[in-house]
Amino acid sequence: MRAMLIEFKVNGKNYGREVRPTMRLLDLLRDELGLTGTKEGCAEGECGACTVIMDGEAVNSCLVLAPQIRGREIITVEGLEQGGELDLLQQKFLEHSAVECGFCTPGMLMSAKALLMKNPHPSEEEIRLAIAGNLCRCAGYSKIVAAIKDASHSADGGCR
Amino acid sequence: MREAAMLTPNNLSELREALGQATPPSKILAGGTDLVLAIHQGRCKPDLLIDLSGVEELKIIKLTEGRIHIGAMATFTQLMDNQLIKGSLPCLREAASLIGSNQIRSAGTIGGNIGNASPAGDTIPVLLAFDAVVRVLDSSGQAVEQSIDQVISGAGRTSLRRDQVITEIIIPLLGEHYRSTFVKIGSRTAVTIAKLNMALAVKYDETAKSISDVRVGLGAIGTKAFRERQVEEILNGRRVDQCLADTLAEELSAAVQRAIPGRYSLPYKREAVKGLAQSAFANLFPKLYGGVSFTT
Numbered sequence: 001m002r003a004m005l006i007e008f009k010v011n012g013k014n015y016g017r018e019v020r021p022t023m024r025l026l027d028l029l030r031d032e033l034g035l036t037g038t039k040e041g042c043a044e045g046e047c048g049a050c051t052v053i054m055d056g057e058a059v060n061s062c063l064v065l066a067p068q069i070r071g072r073e074i075i076t077v078e079g080l081e082q083g084g085e086l087d088l089l090q091q092k093f094l095e096h097s098a099v100e101c102g103f104c105t106p107g108m109l110m111s112a113k114a115l116l117m118k119n120p121h122p123s124e125e126e127i128r129l130a131i132a133g134n135l136c137r138c139a140g141y142s143k144i145v146a147a148i149k150d151a152s153h154s155a156d157g158g159c160r
Numbered sequence: 161m162r163e164a165a166m167l168t169p170n171n172l173s174e175l176r177e178a179l180g181q182a183t184p185p186s187k188i189l190a191g192g193t194d195l196v197l198a199i200h201q202g203r204c205k206p207d208l209l210i211d212l213s214g215v216e217e218l219k220i221i222k223l224t225e226g227r228i229h230i231g232a233m234a235t236f237t238q239l240m241d242n243q244l245i246k247g248s249l250p251c252l253r254e255a256a257s258l259i260g261s262n263q264i265r266s267a268g269t270i271g272g273n274i275g276n277a278s279p280a281g282d283t284i285p286v287l288l289a290f291d292a293v294v295r296v297l298d299s300s301g302q303a304v305e306q307s308i309d310q311v312i313s314g315a316g317r318t319s320l321r322r323d324q325v326i327t328e329i330i331i332p333l334l335g336e337h338y339r340s341t342f343v344k345i346g347s348r349t350a351v352t353i354a355k356l357n358m359a360l361a362v363k364y365d366e367t368a369k370s371i372s373d374v375r376v377g378l379g380a381i382g383t384k385a386f387r388e389r390q391v392e393e394i395l396n397g398r399r400v401d402q403c404l405a406d407t408l409a410e411e412l413s414a415a416v417q418r419a420i421p422g423r424y425s426l427p428y429k430r431e432a433v434k435g436l437a438q439s440a441f442a443n444l445f446p447k448l449y450g451g452v453s454f455t456t
Contacts, residue, residue, distance in 0.1 A: 002165050021166035021209060022199050044197050046265060046351070057237060058268035064267065065189065068213050069167055074450035111262060129386045132260020 006070040010035070011079030018068040026050045026061040028069075029076060037106045041135070048134030051107035051114075052076050058114035060133075077106035080113065089113055089151045096147035100138035107134050112148045121152050124129035163339045164199075166209045172217050172297070178210045179323040188212060188325055190233060190272035193264050210325075218271070218327060219244065228358045230329045232271025237262075239270065248333055251288075251340040251359055253347075258344050261351045271326045277384070279311045280354040284308065284385040285377030287298070287329065288289060288343055289359040296320065296329035305330065315383040336374075338363050341443035343436050354380040355425075357434055358412075360440040370399045378412075388415045400445055409437035426444035 003018040010033060019028060026043075029035045031053070041049030043062050048063040053075040080087035089112055094100070099105050108131060115130035116124055122130070127148050136144065165188075169175040174247075186208040198204035212218055217231035221242050228248060230239070230403055239256040240246050246253055259265055259273075259282050273281045274294060286292075292307045297322065305320075311326070313319045318325025320326070334340070340361035359377040364370075374395040379385035391411045398404050416430040442449040 003164050003205070004166060004168075021164050022195065024200060025228045043200065045193060048261065048263060053261055054266075057235075058263050060193075062200070063193050063264075064179045064207075065166075065192060065196055065211070068189070068192065068211060070168065070214070114262070128348065130262050133263045156220060 004067050006067055008071065009073040011075060016065075021065065021067055023065040023066040024062055025052070025054075025066055025069055025074070028066040029061060029074075030133075035076050035078050038087075039103055039106055041103065046133075046135070047104070048107040048111060048131075049104055049119060051110040051119070051134065052072065053110055053114050056114070058111045058130075058133075062098045074111070076111070077109055080109060086114070089116070090152060092147040092151040093144070096143045096150065098123065098140060098143040098147040100140045104134055104136045104138075108144055112151070115148075116152060124159070125147060127152075135148075162207070164206045164209050166211055168211045168214050169225065170214045172215065175210070175212070175215055175325065176297065176299055176301050178292040179325060180204050180296075180337075181208060182210065182299075183207055183398070184322055186210065186322060189268040189273060190275065191235060191269040192272075193260070193268045194276050194278075197413070212271075221431070223248070223333075226333050228331045228333060230270055231333070232274075232326045232328060233269050234271075236260075236268050236270070241456050245400075249286075249331065249340075249363070249427035251289075251342040252283065252286045252331070255286045255344075255357075255359070258282055264351075270329055274308065274311060274329070275318060275320070275326055277314070277316050277318050279315050279383055279385065280357065280380040282342070282344060282354055282357055282379070283357040284312070285357050286340075286378040287331065288333050288377035288385055288387050289340065289361045289375040290334065291375075292329055292331040293332060296324050297327045298325075299323040303327070309386075312448070334361060334373075335363070337365070339444045340375075341440050341445065343439045345432050345436055347436045356380050356429055356436055357385075358436050358440060359431075360444065362444060364400070364444075368399070370397060371404075372396055376412075378415065378419075381416055388412070391415055400448070402448060405438055405441040407450070408441060409434035412437050 039049040041047035045060045045063045052061045070125045167178040169178045177372040187206040189209045218231040220231045243445045261444045273283045311413045325407040342359045344354045344357040357379040363373040365379040374392040376388040413430045
């Protein structure tokens, strides 16, 4: 095995880890760091269940190799909650019952979070475009869009 | 399977050194949206990966002497957000905005779009229409400019040697009298691979209401995108009216017939391209269509 030592940040915490060059970010998060909130769905960049935020942009963690995050900052769904309190987006997902089976939820939240970080008050069209790469097989899109819209209506656009 | 090694150059000079170690199965890793998948599925077994993500020089977008220089590692999201692109190359911005999902656009790069050489690559018809050139660097430090057509040799194939890498895409700006657009048809509106894509650029004479220097870049037809010179010639000098839009539709349909005779997708594509022609024409001359514009 040709391991590489890389340093990176996940949810505000610094890490140094030895990784295989072809290990996916998804596997690093789930298998090495135990952050299993990030889900593996299609494993080919279509479903968005594995979405995480890398340096402020939503990416599919199944399409990023672990060494590519060296020196970068990753936010996963576990990083949304702060000090035991849910992120506004998470609260709004609960209030709107925007969670059915829940498998797409972490990816939906991270796509929505990345959108609100860049654009705190998006239009409905911008919300729909931002989650176009996240599939919900329960087809609960209306409630998801309503939850994101509600979070964006708060004064700070749901971004702490 | 033997695990691949990875080199992570931090600047162009380290990149040159890394290129010197490349062998035929080695791969350049740009955004990774296609390559990571191919590796994970076992379709691609590189001995060495050269990761470009640490080379900051490859992420710059700038205007120099009437040409826009785009670093090969500029992502599609960067192309969409960049003010220079927004102002001077809206049709490239449009093409970038229609690629994949938000997640794919934040990772995928313009250099990767060329290097991956997918027949359906969405930036390629635009780059062809604008006569863009690609700057290619090799391990000896020599840099050459090549046309898109020289670099892309077929479906998934390029003419690049194993020690060469695309560093920059250079797009000469057309004058202020030019209009351009990008249109695409896929199986759905968003997150879709093009079944047909096209860039159309024309020089428009407001007084004579006619077009010249017509440029048609067509993609997702056959093994690589191409300029449709015959259609360009037919349109050159013609007066703009609905009749011309219909001519474009019919000529493009004939061009599809010439490009992929006997292909199973031909009956679909030769009809679909007519709609694409009308959409493109409506984007260039919205008044003809009562101000309606089409994004796909």
